[in-house]
Every structure is written in structure tokens, then in C-alpha cells.
Amino acid sequence: MRKIFTVLLTVSILAMPFAATAQVKPAPAGKQAVAAEKEVVKKKVVVRKGGWVKGRRLSASDRRRAVEIDYRALQLSTPPRGYHWVRIKNNFLLVGITSGLISKVHEAR
Numbered sequence: 565m566r567k568i569f570t571v572l573l574t575v576s577i578l579a580m581p582f583a584a585t586a587q588v589k590p591a592p593a594g595k596q597a598v599a600a601e602k603e604v605v606k607k608k609v610v611v612r613k614g615g616w617v618k619g620r621r622l623s624a625s626d627r628r629r630a631v632e633i634d635y636r637a638l639q640l641s642t643p644p645r646g647y648h649w650v651r652i653k654n655n656f657l658l659v660g661i662t663s664g665l666i667s668k669v670h671e672a673r
Contacts, residue, residue: 622664
């Protein structure tokens, strides 16, 4: 019984490619088969809203121009582990060191 089952399983696995090719219909004799190719180009639009928002990620260019600051001198809260305060223009941001996610936003006085 086991041998019969193994033989039937093997035959059905080997017959699958032949069954798939048998379903393809050839082009009619009077007509020529036409293959249509379509090229799709999507434009990526980056919308940059003004200001900094909690939960937004700093871009690579923003990270380059960000300057790490001394939070004690500016009387800011102590950053939790894995975060640091940076200054970009007139904004103080509490940013995740590895992720770049903004946790808090303070504007300069």
C-alpha cells in the first residue's frame, strides 16, 4: 500500500508541469500573437510640512545639521537612555539616538 501511494504521489508531482503547459492555447493560425509591455513610472513626492512634530523621524540631512546641546544649561529635562537633545535652527528636539524619532519639541525663547 505504501509503495502504491509513493508512486502515485511521485507521478502527480512530475505531471504538474505538463498539465500547466497543456492549458495554454496557441495563437490562431490567421492572427499573430502580440505581446504588450507597459512601463509604469511613479514619482515620489515628498511633502514637507513646517515645524517639528512628535513621532516624526529626522531625515539624514536634518541629522547632519543637528547640533547636540547641553540640556542642563538650557534647563531642559534629562533625556532618557537612548535619547539626546539636539538643536536645529530655533528648536530643541529630544531625539532617539539610533531611530531618529522625535520624542519632544521645544522652541527657543
